[in-house]
Amino acid sequence: MIPLPTVRLREILVKAGVVDGATFDAIAQEAGHKKQNIVDIFIARGLINKDYFLILVGQALGVERVNLGIVKIEEELLKLLPEDIARRRQAIVFGKEADGKFKVAMEDPTDLETIDFIRLKLGGNVKPYLATEEDLDRGFSLYEQKATQDYKSVIEASIQESLRSKVRGDLKQAAEDLPIVAIVDNLMVYAVSSRSSDIHFEILDDAVLVRYRIDGILHEIIRMPKDIHEAVVARLKLLSSLRLDEHMHPQDGRYRYKVGDNIIDVRVSIIPTFHGEKVEMRLLPAAQKPLSLRDIGLFEDNIKLIDEAISKTYGMVVVCGPTGSGKTTTLYSMLNMLNRPEVNIVSIEDPIEYDMRYVNQMQVNAQAGITFASGLRSILRQDPNIILVGEMRDTETANIAVQAALTGHLVLSSLHTNDAATAVPRLMDMNVPPFLVAAVLNDVTAQRLVRQVHLECIESYVPTPEIFTAIRDQLKDLGLDPQVLKLPKTFYRGRGCNACGHTGFLGRIGLFEVLNVTEAIRKFIISPGFNLDNLRKLSRSEGMITMFEDGLKKVERGMTTIEEVFRVVRE
Numbered sequence: 001m002i003p004l005p006t007v008r009l010r011e012i013l014v015k016a017g018v019v020d021g022a023t024f025d026a027i028a029q030e031a032g033h034k035k036q037n038i039v040d041i042f043i044a045r046g047l048i049n050k051d052y053f054l055i056l057v058g059q060a061l062g063v064e065r066v067n068l069g070i071v072k073i074e075e076e077l078l079k080l081l082p083e084d085i086a087r088r089r090q091a092i093v094f095g096k097e098a099d100g101k102f103k104v105a106m107e108d109p110t111d112l113e114t115i116d117f118i119r120l121k122l123g124g125n126v127k128p129y130l131a132t133e134e135d136l137d138r139g140f141s142l143y144e145q146k147a148t149q150d151y152k153s154v155i156e157a158s159i160q161e162s163l164r165s166k167v168r169g170d171l172k173q174a175a176e177d178l179p180i181v182a183i184v185d186n187l188m189v190y191a192v193s194s195r196s197s198d199i200h201f202e203i204l205d206d207a208v209l210v211r212y213r214i215d216g217i218l219h220e221i222i223r224m225p226k227d228i229h230e231a232v233v234a235r236l237k238l239l240s241s242l243r244l245d246e247h248m249h250p251q252d253g254r255y256r257y258k259v260g261d262n263i264i265d266v267r268v269s270i271i272p273t274f275h276g277e278k279v280e281m282r283l284l285p286a287a288q289k290p291l292s293l294r295d296i297g298l299f300e301d302n303i304k305l306i307d308e309a310i311s312k313t314y315g316m317v318v319v320c321g322p323t324g325s326g327k328t329t330t331l332y333s334m335l336n337m338l339n340r341p342e343v344n345i346v347s348i349e350d351p352i353e354y355d356m357r358y359v360n361q362m363q364v365n366a367q368a369g370i371t372f373a374s375g376l377r378s379i380l381r382q383d384p385n386i387i388l389v390g391e392m393r394d395t396e397t398a399n400i401a402v403q404a405a406l407t408g409h410l411v412l413s414s415l416h417t418n419d420a421a422t423a424v425p426r427l428m429d430m431n432v433p434p435f436l437v438a439a440v441l442n443d444v445t446a447q448r449l450v451r452q453v454h455l456e457c458i459e460s461y462v463p464t465p466e467i468f469t470a471i472r473d474q475l476k477d478l479g480l481d482p483q484v485l486k487l488p489k490t491f492y493r494g495r496g497c498n499a500c501g502h503t504g505f506l507g508r509i510g511l512f513e514v515l516n517v518t519e520a521i522r523k524f525i526i527s528p529g530f531n532l533d534n535l536r537k538l539s540r541s542e543g544m545i546t547m548f549e550d551g552l553k554k555v556e557r558g559m560t561t562i563e564e565v566f567r568v569v570r571e
Contacts, residue, residue, distance in 0.1 A: 004057070004110075009038060012060050018048050033341045036357065044292045044336045046303065050132065058130045063109045066129040068094060068139040075142075077102075080122055083143040089114045092131075092139040093122070100124055105131035105139065138456070138499050155190075155222060158182040162228050171244040175234035183228070184235050188266075190221070192259040195507075197283060197324070201236075203229055203276035214501075215451045215508050216324070233270065233277050240268040248272055254351070256286065267351060288354050290336040296329060297509040299553065302445075302545070305516045309443030310334050310412075313385070316405040318392075320417040320446040326510055327414040328353050330447060331388060334412060335359065338386055347388035348375035364390070372397040380404055389413040398430040405440040420446040420515035420544070421536045424525055438525040444515040448547060448568040450560045451505035457497040458558055460490050467491075467562060471552070474570060478546055479537060485549070488556035509559055511547045511569060515539050 004012070010024050019027075019042075031038040042048045058065050073094045080093050080102075091114060095103035102122050106114065109128035119126045131139075162179035174180065187210060191199050196212035203209075208224040224232070237244050240253030250271045257264045263286040270279050293303045309317050317334065319327045332354045339345060339358060350364035350372070360382070362375050372389060373396040379387055380400075391414050392398045405411040417426050423444045427437045472482040494504025515521075524530060524538055540546070551565030 006038065008060075012056050013042075013048070016056050018042070018056075030341060040289070043295075044290070044333075046292060046294060049294065054130060054132060061110065061130075063128060063130045066094065066103075066105050066131050066135065068092065068105055068131060068135045071095070073139065073142060078139075078142055081118065083140070085121070086143070087140060089117065090133075090136060091118060092136060093118075094129075094139065097127060101127045103127055103129060105129045105135060107131060107133055107136060142498075155183055155186050158186065159224055159228060162231065163225060171230070171234040172238065174231035175238040175244070177231060180228065180231045180235050183224075183232060184239075187221075188257055188264075189259050191283060192262060192264060199279075199281040199283070201229075201232065201279040201281075203273060203278060205275055208232070215503075215505055216449055217451070229276060233279060236268055236279055236281070237270065240266075242268070242270065247277060265351070284351070284353055286355070290332040290354055290356065291329060292336070293330075293333050296326065296333055297554070297559070298512055298514075299550070302512055302514040302550075305514045306334065306443060306445065307337070309516070310338055310410065312410060312442055314405060314408050314410055315442040316401065316411045316413065316440045317442050318423050318444045319412075319414045320420060320423050320444060321414075321448060322416060322418075324449070325447055326449050326508075327447065328390070330445065330510070331412050331414060332356065335386070335388060338410075343385040344383060345386045345388070346379045346382050346384045347390070348372055348379060349388070349390035359388075373400055376400045376404070380409075384409060386410045386412070391415070392427075392430070395430045398427060398432055402427075402432050402436050402440050406436070411440075417446065419536075419547070420444040420513050421532060421539055423515075424535060425532055434526050434530065438517075438522040441517045441522075443517060445512060446515075446547060447510045447512045449508045449510055450551065450554070450564040450568055451503075452507045452509045452560055453492055453558055454494040454497065454500040454504055454506040455558075456499055457495040457504065458492055459495050460492050460558075463491045463562065470566065471562070474548055474566070478548060479540070480546070480549070485552075488552055488562075490558075491555060491562060492558035493561050504561075505564075509554070511551045511554065511565065513544060513547045513550060515544050516542065518542050 006028055010021070013019055013024060014021055027041050028038055031041055039053060043050055054065065071094055077093045077096065081091065086092055090107040092105045093102055094105050097103060102124055104118055104126050106128050109130050115126050115128055158179045162177065162183065187199065191212055194212055194214055196214050198213035200211040200218070201208060202211065207226060208229045210221045210224065211218045212221050234244050239255045242251045242253045253268045255266050257266055265284040265286050267282040267284065268279065270277050293306065319330050321327050335345065335356065339356065346360045348362045348364065352361045352363050362370065362379070364370055364372060364375065372391065372393060376389060376397060377400060387404055387409050389397065389401050389411060392401055401411050401413055415423050415426055417423050424437055428434060468487065471487060475482045475485060494500060496502035496504045500506045520542060521538060524535060547569045548565065551560065551569060554560050555562050555565060
């Protein structure tokens, strides 16, 4: 983000009518107290979006914008700045003007030191252009395309060297064998450059299969000989501080790994299977910044409902979905809106995925006796205003959280349920009485993640009649009338290009349904005739938009495809 002086930033935003002077001054004071970027607070609270902010800044500075997703960059120009320098300086050479000036895309085109450095490095004058972080990532992907081939070659060479190695038997020695170290290191670097969220090492009867989960979908990356399986697993156990000689029981560990300027927290799970041990590694950037509710895919009507729910000083706000559906990201987006100097926020999590300033975060540690329930009890003695419980997994945790929500605390938490309405009977299953469920629930948000259409290779198309039939059938299954609801007129998909790995997708976005617990819903929860099907019908009559309907809106806006929506929410 461009480090504009506060006075200049105030002038730009007030002149554009984004805020008045008093509001800007209040947010500037809060940003100073929190040591946060003023613009990040504006974006998090939905006062301005990033694209519009950059348009205003570009106009004010007299700097042109460039979209690297649609600009063809010659390999010879790209190579003028090595990748490590380009990433460190957040700058990419993407063209050359007729007078010989180099066109350089920069996140901060006011950075005179970097401009002078590049001028000396290239031996010519530089014309800076304004680019977003996302724009630069698209440019960096050109470096990564060649790197992908290099990584695979290096891994294959390390595998062959390991097979020739005489190190066998002693697991610790095998784990420290240089070829094995190189295999694991290169698979990690390749995974990070591929935007993978998970790495799977799966032992088959004749090979070791390595798969990456990218944008929610598993992709086979490489098959390795079974002969090196034991050494690779030993290496991962050594990194995660796990027992090398334990092969019959599941083990969980973690370690931190640095890839370039990125620090990655790696959660490791190892389980015994029929052919040997299987390893799953969850990759979590250590310095993730919470996104705004708009950034994760919520539309204005749902944002308004959530904003009302979290603005209350007590009660419970729950986010539902399966593992890996982005619940923690949504919870932290809410927490970012609530993070103010006058409130005390404390969390109990497993693991801590976001590091948020002024939020007191506690890590679950079973060996030290810190569980969700015991940690929550301790939190209640810390005079909190807002409590984040990473997940309500058991009866004890759920009941303590409900009691906290009843006694003047705002509690944010997550549940594993299929939809928003199912959160109500799920809490009842955990022995929370219906009258307490009705009393504490402010809002329930359910979600799934779908892949986003890559906007640089997007195209419209006419779907087959079978698609429309499938949409109508799904709406009927949800108890909705296809004749009343407006179906998408235009459908979109990605053609596939180098930047998206020829998948047509880049990144993920959420599908949401937000159940606002109205007075009518509270009365129904405590009624003798309560049942889940009628709760769903009542929720829809009270204005709830289902995840499938939310998905249809995103299909029409070119944010995802109808196939993706069906993949994650079809009943």
